[in-house]
Amino acid sequence: MRVGVDTGACVGSGQCAFLAPEVFDQREEDGVVELLREEPPEDRRQAVLRAARSCPTHAIRVTEP
Amino acid sequence: MVASLPTGRRAGRPFDPPAGLAELRERRPLSRLGYPDGHEGWLVTSHALVREVLADRRFSARAELQHMPVPGMPEPWPAEPGVFGSMDPPEHTRYRRLLAGRFTVRRMRLLTERIEEATGERLAAMERQGPPVDLVGALAQPVPARLICELLGVPYDDRERFQRHTLDLFRLGASPEETAAAYTTVHEYVRELVAAKRAAPTDDLLSDLLGSDLTDEELVNIGFVLLGAGLDTTANMLALGAFALLEHPGQAEALRDGDLADDAVEELLRYLSVIPFTVRTALEDVELHGERIRAGETVTVSIPAANRDPARFADPDLLDLTRASGGHVAFGHGVHQCLGQQLARVELRVALPALFRRFPTLRLAAPAGRVPLRTDMIIYGVHRLPVAWGD
Ligand code: HEM
Ligand code: SF4
Numbered sequence: 001m002r003v004g005v006d007t008g009a010c011v012g013s014g015q016c017a018f019l020a021p022e023v024f025d026q027r028e029e030d031g032v033v034e035l036l037r038e039e040p041p042e043d044r045r046q047a048v049l050r051a052a053r054s055c056p057t058h059a060i061r062v063t064e065p
Numbered sequence: 066m067v068a069s070l071p072t073g074r075r076a077g078r079p080f081d082p083p084a085g086l087a088e089l090r091e092r093r094p095l096s097r098l099g100y101p102d103g104h105e106g107w108l109v110t111s112h113a114l115v116r117e118v119l120a121d122r123r124f125s126a127r128a129e130l131q132h133m134p135v136p137g138m139p140e141p142w143p144a145e146p147g148v149f150g151s152m153d154p155p156e157h158t159r160y161r162r163l164l165a166g167r168f169t170v171r172r173m174r175l176l177t178e179r180i181e182e183a184t185g186e187r188l189a190a191m192e193r194q195g196p197p198v199d200l201v202g203a204l205a206q207p208v209p210a211r212l213i214c215e216l217l218g219v220p221y222d223d224r225e226r227f228q229r230h231t232l233d234l235f236r237l238g239a240s241p242e243e244t245a246a247a248y249t250t251v252h253e254y255v256r257e258l259v260a261a262k263r264a265a266p267t268d269d270l271l272s273d274l275l276g277s278d279l280t281d282e283e284l285v286n287i288g289f290v291l292l293g294a295g296l297d298t299t300a301n302m303l304a305l306g307a308f309a310l311l312e313h314p315g316q317a318e319a320l321r322d323g324d325l326a327d328d329a330v331e332e333l334l335r336y337l338s339v340i341p342f343t344v345r346t347a348l349e350d351v352e353l354h355g356e357r358i359r360a361g362e363t364v365t366v367s368i369p370a371a372n373r374d375p376a377r378f379a380d381p382d383l384l385d386l387t388r389a390s391g392g393h394v395a396f397g398h399g400v401h402q403c404l405g406q407q408l409a410r411v412e413l414r415v416a417l418p419a420l421f422r423r424f425p426t427l428r429l430a431a432p433a434g435r436v437p438l439r440t441d442m443i444i445y446g447v448h449r450l451p452v453a454w455g456d
Contacts, residue, residue, distance in 0.1 A: 011158075011400050012165025014173075014407045019391065021170070031165025050391050056402035058120065 009059040020047035066097040070134040082369035095354040104132040106363035110370035112377040119399035124345035132363040137238030147286030173407035180415040188423045196453035197430035205304035213295025218269025235443045255288040299409045301339045301446030319386035329386035330413045335393035338369035424454040
């Protein structure tokens with residue numbers, strides 16, 4: 001799976017970093033999402049999908065190549 | 066048309082959403098709703114529609130556009146500079162960006178030890194005092210209060226000057242004079258504090274923000290908002306959460322188990338939904354669920370109804386701390402989703418398990434039906450929770 005984030009839409013809720021900390025972090029200065037792994041390993045699939053669904057501003061995009 | 070927003074809880078069902086909401090969600094998840102000021106707006110009760118409304122930028126959070134769905138709430142006035150919860154992007158975005166870096170998952174997790182310490186002190190004080198104690202005053206209020214004070218740089222010893230008055234701001238049916246007096250008192254306090262920090266900055270959020278491009282007026286209002294939000298939200302989740310666990314023996318087990326504590330907290334947030342509703346007003350005509358919502362009409366979204374939607378959560382009226390209840394809307398949705406949610410999560414996941422570990426025999430010290438419910442407050446919970454332990 002491939003993950004993309006829209007930093008312009010992000011409001012720094014931290015839902016993604018809470019649910020999938022191996023894939024998402026937040027910038028120190030403004031809390032905006034920081035993508036750690038564009039192609040997360042298979043065992044993080046469920047966590048990433050949950051994060052994408054939970055994002056309050058739909059700023060996380062998941063594509064399957 | 067629903068004549069007024071249901072707010073009454075069924076006798077003996079203190080944890081369930083106000084009576085009538087489940088039926089509405091089933092029959093008409095988007096209904097017309099009468100407002101106390103005579104406005105004819107809308108009420109949304111399904112999980113999908115609540116999320117849709119909160120994520121749609123055509124619905125505005127601007128305070129002066131809203132009609133309030135319950136009587137006894139102060140007349141909304143345009144947001145003062147810094148009161149970003151009542152603003153739309155891009156004004157909202159500027160403040161949110163300034164603050165969100167202070168409330169990240171990472172930063173809030175760093176507070177774990179400090180929260181453990183603050184909780185430990187309160188539990189030790191309870192033990193010294195001996196049963197029965199009121200858990201609201203002994204634990205639920207002081208732990209979040211101390212934490213938000215430390216984060217902001219508000220001396221906790223000053224709490225006489227703002228705590229009671231802040232609670233007055235959340236009381237339904239307070240007279241306009243009472244609300245104004247409470248507002249002025251807290252506001253005045255924060256104003257003095259900001260002035261003091263200007264003179265001699267300390268190591269905290271308010272002092273750090275002195276270095277940003279915010280005016281003192283903005284800073285005072287931000288301090289006011291964060292103090293209010295920090296004092297009376299998690300406190301209600303802690304007390305109502307403890308009450309719910311005492312009424313569901315067996316569930317507390319899941320909470321004592323460290324691995325499950327994260328899921329357990331999410332489930333309690335979902336099940337209890339202490340913020341009962343929020344409002345948005347259409348900026349233009351919006352087609353939603355086969356209806357046309359006209360510009361200027363207010364939509365009330367019911368958080369407890371959404372969080373008990375069987376279309377989203379299997380067996381929604383069951384408290385099951387082991388379920389994966391992610392996706393609840395207890396913290397809202399869209400750009401205004403709770404700024405303090407990661408703080409609240411850490412506070413809950415530390416304080417609740419610690420309470421049940423320290424007092425394995427914890428029980429109510431009054432009949433459940435006599436616990437005073439906060440049906441007279443904007444945020445739901447209990448006024449007092451008498452508990453006892455030992456034999
Ligand atoms: C369990 C505890 C809490 C619950 C259930 C809760 C719930 C909520 C909800 C539902 C909203 C969205 C309101 C709307 O969309 O109109 C919100 C927003 C907000 N919350 Fe919380 N909250 C909690 C704790 C806190 C804490 C501890 C803070 C302290 C920093 C806080 C600060 C805020 C702020 C500043 C906003 C406005 C955010 C914005 O407009 O961008 N909350 N909260
Ligand atoms: S969940 Fe969405 S809004 Fe929240 S930090 Fe992640 S990307 Fe940003």
